Amino acid sequence: MAIEVYLAQEKIQARIKELADEINKDFAGKELHVIGILNGAFMFTADLVRHLTIPVTLEFMAASSYGDGTVSSGELKINLDIKKDIEGKHVLIIEDIVDTGLTLKVLKKNLEERRPSSLKLASFLFKPARLEHPVDIDYLGFEIEDHFVIGYGLDYAGRYRELPYVGIYSPEGES
Numbered sequence: 454m455a456i457e458v459y460l461a462q463e464k465i466q467a468r469i470k471e472l473a474d475e476i477n478k479d480f481a482g483k484e485l486h487v488i489g490i491l492n493g494a495f496m497f498t499a500d501l502v503r504h505l506t507i508p509v510t511l512e513f514m515a516a517s518s519y520g521d522g523t524v525s526s527g528e529l530k531i532n533l534d535i536k537k538d539i540e541g542k543h544v545l546i547i548e549d550i551v552d553t554g555l556t557l558k559v560l561k562k563n564l565e566e567r568r569p570s571s572l573k574l575a576s577f578l579f580k581p582a583r584l585e586h587p588v589d590i591d592y593l594g595f596e597i598e599d600h601f602v603i604g605y606g607l608d609y610a611g612r613y614r615e616l617p618y619v620g621i622y623s624p625e626g627e628s
Contacts (some may be wrong), residue, residue, distance in 0.1 A: 456613075456620035459602055460595060465618065466500065472575060472592045473504030476545065479573075484508040486542045486569075488535055490560070491515040492614070493549030496606040497577040497594070501547060512537060516560060529559040544569040545592075549606050550578040554586035561588070578602070578619070 476485070484507065489498030491513050502509055515533035544564060551557055557574065564572055575592035582599035603609050604616030613622070 455623045456603065456616075457623065458618050459597070459600065459621050460605075460619040462617040465594070465605060468594050469497070469500050470504055472594065473501055475592060476501075476575070477504075477506050480507050480543060482507075483543050484510070486537065486539055486544045487511045487547060488544060488564070489513045489547045490549070490556075491533065493606045493608070494547050494577065496614070497549060497575075498547045501575065510537065514560070516556060529556060529563075531563070538567070539564065540568045541570050543571045544573070546572070546574045548574065548576045550580060550602075551576045551588055551590060552580040552583040554584050554588040557588045558586040577605070578607075 485505070487498065487502055487509055489495060489511070492515065495513075498511075498513075502511060512535040513533060514531065514535055516529050516531050546557070546560065546564065548557060557576075561572060561574070573591040574589065575594075576590045577594040579590055579593055579596045580599055581596060600621045601609070602619050603613040603622045604619045606614050607619065608614045609622050613620075
């Protein structure tokens with residue numbers, strides 16, 4: 454297996470600081486309720502909230518589309534929901550990657566029905582080549598080409614999330 458470094462750790466951390474500065478400015482004087490989407494966004498969420506200087510509350514959600522395993526049914530199963538009432542609150546969803554846009558389309562609709570004061574999205578990565586459901590990303594880390602990427606929370610078969618960088622996964626050379 455070969456892993457080509459696509460986004461270096463230093464570049465990731467610099468961009469996260471820039472995003473946090475934008476969020477701090479946009480929500481100055483307000484409290485922000487952050488919802489990290491598990492499992493992939495756990496690292497991005499942790500690093501981003503460490504740079505926020507505004508009051509923050511934090512929860513996590515986990516969701517998955519289900520179907521035959523290779524094609525989404527277009528439905529989303531909430532495996533872990535938030536516990537706090539978000540009505541009237543400023544909410545920031547933090548996601549690892551937007552590719553087809555299905556998960557975020559459904560999650561945003563679900564959360565909008567709970568009547569937050571505002572609902573914004575921060576995504577670490579965006580892969581426009583795969584987009585099927587348009588999603589507005591308010592705070593974007595990086596737009597990437599159509600590669601299968603791992604590291605910094607993203608996995609292949611549950612592995613490689615711990616890498617401090619984003620790499621392009623290639624099964625070449627596996628024995």
